[in-house]
Amino acid sequence: MKLLQGRRGRLADLGAGDGRLVFAASSAGFQCTGFEINSILVAYARSKAYWRRIPSSQVTFVKKDFWKADLSLYNNVTAFLVPGVIEVLGEKLLKELPQDALVISCRFPFPNWPQKSAAGSGLDQTFAYEINSVRSHLRKTEMKWVEYCG
Numbered sequence: 001m002k003l004l005q006g007r008r009g010r011l012a013d014l015g016a017g018d019g020r021l022v023f024a025a026s027s028a029g030f031q032c033t034g035f036e037i038n039s040i041l042v043a044y045a046r047s048k049a050y051w052r053r054i055p056s057s058q059v060t061f062v063k064k065d066f067w068k069a070d071l072s073l074y075n076n077v078t079a080f081l082v083p084g085v086i087e088v089l090g091e092k093l094l095k096e097l098p099q100d101a102l103v104i105s106c107r108f109p110f111p112n113w114p115q116k117s118a119a120g121s122g123l124d125q126t127f128a129y130e131i132n133s134v135r136s137h138l139r140k141t142e143m144k145w146v147e148y149c150g
């Protein structure tokens with residue numbers, strides 16, 4: 001949540017689990033969607049939203065594989081996944097997210113992406129990336145390679 005300070009708009013949590021991050025972001029004013037494939041966790045998170053009387057305009061839990069979701073509507077994306085997934089996820093995010101998007105990854109950084117900031121330490125470390133900076137960094141790196149290879 002520290003890394004989301006100053007941000008607003010729509011947020012997608014990729015792999016929302018029991019919804020804890022979605023609820024925290026919703027309390028901070030974000031319009032949140034939690035994508036989750038485990039139907040028990042989706043039911044649990046939805047029931048929490050129901051008992052807390054949070055309207056679906058603020059919080060939605062979708063039982064869906066996030067790889068099949070269109071993420072182009074979201075200007076904030078959070079993920080707490082596993083290292084092997086992160087690199088491939090980076091490609092999807094670079095293709096779909098708007099230029100002003102912020103991506104936050106818990107525990108596992110995106111390799112070769114320049115970080116905007118980080119918070120926490122050890123297993124609790126979390127990394128933030130501005131997608132426009134990542135795109136321009138990767139473009140520059142690619143151009144250097146083209147020059148180098150002739």
Ligand SMILES: C[S@@+](CC[C@H](N)C(=O)[O-])C[C@H]1O[C@@H](n2cnc3c(N)ncnc32)[C@H](O)[C@@H]1O
Pocket residue numbers: 013014015016017018019020021035036037038041064065066067079080081106
């Ligand atoms: C480590 S938990 C993170 C939960 C929550 N975001 C948090 O920060 O507390 C990862 C979650 O991602 C879900 N998940 C993994 N792959 C997924 C996929 N392809 N689509 C949707 N959910 C997925 C898992 O079921 C699990 O609940």
